[in-house]
Amino acid sequence: MIQVEEIYKSFGSNDVLKGITADFKPGKNNLIIGSSGSGKTTLLKCIVGLHEPTSGEVLYDKENFTSMHFEGRVPIRKQIGMLFQNSALFDSMTVEENIIFPLNLFTEMSRGEKLDRANFCLERVNLAGKNHLYPSELSGGMKKRVGIARAISMQPKYLFVDEPNSGLDPMTSILIDDLISEITQDFQTTTVIVTHDMNSVMGIGDHILFLHNGEKWWEGSNHQIAHTDNKELNAFVFASKFMQAAREKL
Numbered sequence: 570m571i572q573v574e575e576i577y578k579s580f581g582s583n584d585v586l587k588g589i590t591a592d593f594k595p596g597k598n599n600l601i602i603g604s605s606g607s608g609k610t611t612l613l614k615c616i617v618g619l620h621e622p623t624s625g626e627v628l629y630d631k632e633n634f635t636s637m638h639f640e641g642r643v644p645i646r647k648q649i650g651m652l653f654q655n656s657a658l659f660d661s662m663t664v665e666e667n668i669i670f671p672l673n674l675f676t677e678m679s680r681g682e683k684l685d686r687a688n689f690c691l692e693r694v695n696l697a698g699k700n701h702l703y704p705s706e707l708s709g710g711m712k713k714r715v716g717i718a719r720a721i722s723m724q725p726k727y728l729f730v731d732e733p734n735s736g737l738d739p740m741t742s743i744l745i746d747d748l749i750s751e752i753t754q755d756f757q758t759t760t761v762i763v764t765h766d767m768n769s770v771m772g773i774g775d776h777i778l779f780l781h782n783g784e785k786w787w788e789g790s791n792h793q794i795a796h797t798d799n800k801e802l803n804a805f806v807f808a809s810k811f812m813q814a815a816r817e818k819l
Contacts, residue, residue, distance in 0.1 A: 570594055571616060571727060571759050576625035578611055585611045587783040588625070595726075596757040598750055598773045600764055603780035604805055609763045610731065612780070616761065617649060617729055618642060629727065647675050650725030650758075654732040656716035658704040664691070665700035668719045675723060690718035694748060710741035714748065721752060728753065730762040734769060742766060746773050767806060770794065779805070 571593040578586040586608045593599040601609045614620040616627050618634065627634045629645050637645075658667050668687040672678055678686070691697050694714040704712060713733060720728060730749060734742035750773045753760040764770065770777060774791035779802050781787075787799045794806060 570630060571761065572626075572628040572631075573612070573616060574626045574628070576612065576615055576627070577623045578608075578615055578620060579623045585783050586615070586622070589780070589783075589785050591778050591785060591788065593759055593761050594776060595759040596754060597760065597775040598753055599759070599761045599776045599778070600770055600774045601761065601778050601780065602764060602770060602805070603786075604765075607780040608783045609780055613729060613731060613761065613763050617651065618646070647723065648726040650720035650723060650728045652713070652716045652720045652728075652730045652733060654735050656704075656712040658712060658715060658719075660704050663701050663703055664696070664707075664715050664718075667704075667715060668722050671719065671723050686722055687718075690722050693721065693752070694718045709736055710738075710744065713737065713741075713745050717745075717748060717752070721756070724756070725758060728758045728760040730760065732763060732765070734764065734766045739768065742768060743772065749773070770806075781805075 572591070574590050576586050576589040577584070589612060601612060603609050611620060615622045622635060625635070632645065634642060634645060659670065662670065665684070665687050668690055669683045672683045672686060687700065688697070691699060694717050696711065696714055696718065699711070704715070707715065733745050733749060737745065746769050749760065749762070752758065762769070771791050771794070777789060777791060777794065778785060779787040779799075781801045787797065787802045789797070794802070797803065
């Protein structure tokens, strides 16, 4: 489990996060939602150590990640998988080489073991046999799936996903959501997803954290959203659904 306790983050005089406290549970799809500028991505970056909180603590299974020096964080970072918004694949590397990249950095596996792991991950994301393609030869949805394959190559205990459905059509978005959800359940990962996609929220949102102006404004499941009387959350949900419907008509 990941816990954040009283996380504040400021950039100069701009207070982006204002005392966020939340638990992110293993085997669950933990979603962070909110409008642009609400602090979603900043919170994610504080959790993984890309930003240092101004104050507050991040705990991984009760270990205080925030107070650790760089060397002390390495064992936890080896258990983290990340899927970036644009997939962040290396254009000069094949699919197979992209997936093996973190294994080269952080493991002492033999070449054969790395290939076996890459093939397993490709099968898991339904891309078996695509080893020698380059990112330029892949569709947007395939790139996302390769990104997921790379993210799980180290068998992570914690999986972080930033806007997985950005730029994808609705059908492919559902496939990506289902894939992430299956991996979360099968491997009991603590999965944290930043998204603005209400289809994702309603489809796989086991636990949802709604941020508003840098504060935790609401917390609950996708089933509870339909019955909330939270004015700001209702406004966000309605606006998101309206915009998605408008895009699909274009």
